[in-house]
Amino acid sequence: MAEALRIERHADRVVATLDRPESRNAIDQSTIDLLHALCAELESEPKTLILTGAGGVFASGADIAQLRDRTAADARAGINTNAFVRVRALPMPVIAAIDGYALGGGAELAYAADLRIGTPTVKIGNPETGLGIIAAAGATWRLPQLVGEARASEMLLTGRILDADTALAWGLVSAIHPSDDLLPAAHALADRIAANDPLAIRHTKTALLAPAADHPVIELELQAELFESPEKHRRMTAFLDRRKAR
Incomplete structure (x- = not known):
């Protein structure tokens, strides 16, 4: 069975691709476990990390089938939160290359990156309240830092999903590239980082x-x-x- 996170290792960077086509790359427990393992590797041997998704989707959210059965104890354990905090704290920069949907937990993973770029098909936001929960894996404190309190409040309280043009205008992504150019653009950013000390x-x-x-x-x-x-x-x-x- 293919792993939920495909890893490509290079001398100065790592590319991690979310790859669960049956669920549009929804973030499940196996994805979280693999993210923790990757973070341990990059904490020990710091490199720039490029996060992306396969099949024209970054991540459609947390895996609802698993999320539905989680309890109060699971919420307090911060299953996704702790992994995304660890991604955010990695020693070297994290680049999120976002194609298509980045919703819910997928958006929160993207918010944990240092740099975000996207494609014209980007749809990013947090519809959690429509499912009876809150965006508890980083959105309520990271999103106001990224887009400002008023815009973050609108997104989180209404469930508004931003398109690519709005995400760019609001500063949630720094650039938009055609889908075929997304990974090359991410590598170009990593090249610029690698040229520095x-x-x-x-x-x-x-x-x-x-x-x-x-x-x-x-x-x-x-x-x-x-x-x-x-x-x-x-x-x-x-x-x-x-x-x-x-």
Whole structure:
């Protein structure tokens, strides 16, 4: 039986493809288990992660057949929440390449990424209240950061699903590409990340995710470490040498 998450490993990145065609890539327990295993790998050996979905769909949501039978104890266990928190906290950037539907838990997985790009067929949002539950795997705190409180409230309280143009206008995705160009565009972003100093990238992500109360002290400590790094000296020397050669 094919696994719910196909993994392609490269020297500086990993591509993880949600692949459950029978359920339009709905996120089930097996997907969550594989996400945890992948996070453990990337925590140990940091690389950029590209998340995408097979068959013209990112993820249609959580697996309703499993979700229907979950209890209060399952809700408190944060089955999807804990996996998405771990994705968000990965040392290197996470890129969500979204084609088609990203609904419910699928949208919340995309919200956990650092960068989101999409295709003209994107449909993204959280219809959970129509199923008698809330979006409890990150939407209520991540979505206001991404699109603002008023727009997040509209999406979550009405179940509004955004199309590609609106998602772009609201800043929920940063670019729209034809479906055939989506993965190449994600790899192009990963290439731009890979051209930079990995430690500087990691420290930038740490600062971006830090609570407001930690600023600006956290930037100064991270910068202090970078100021002492051989890579900073090497890159700045190379920059100055190139400028002299012009």
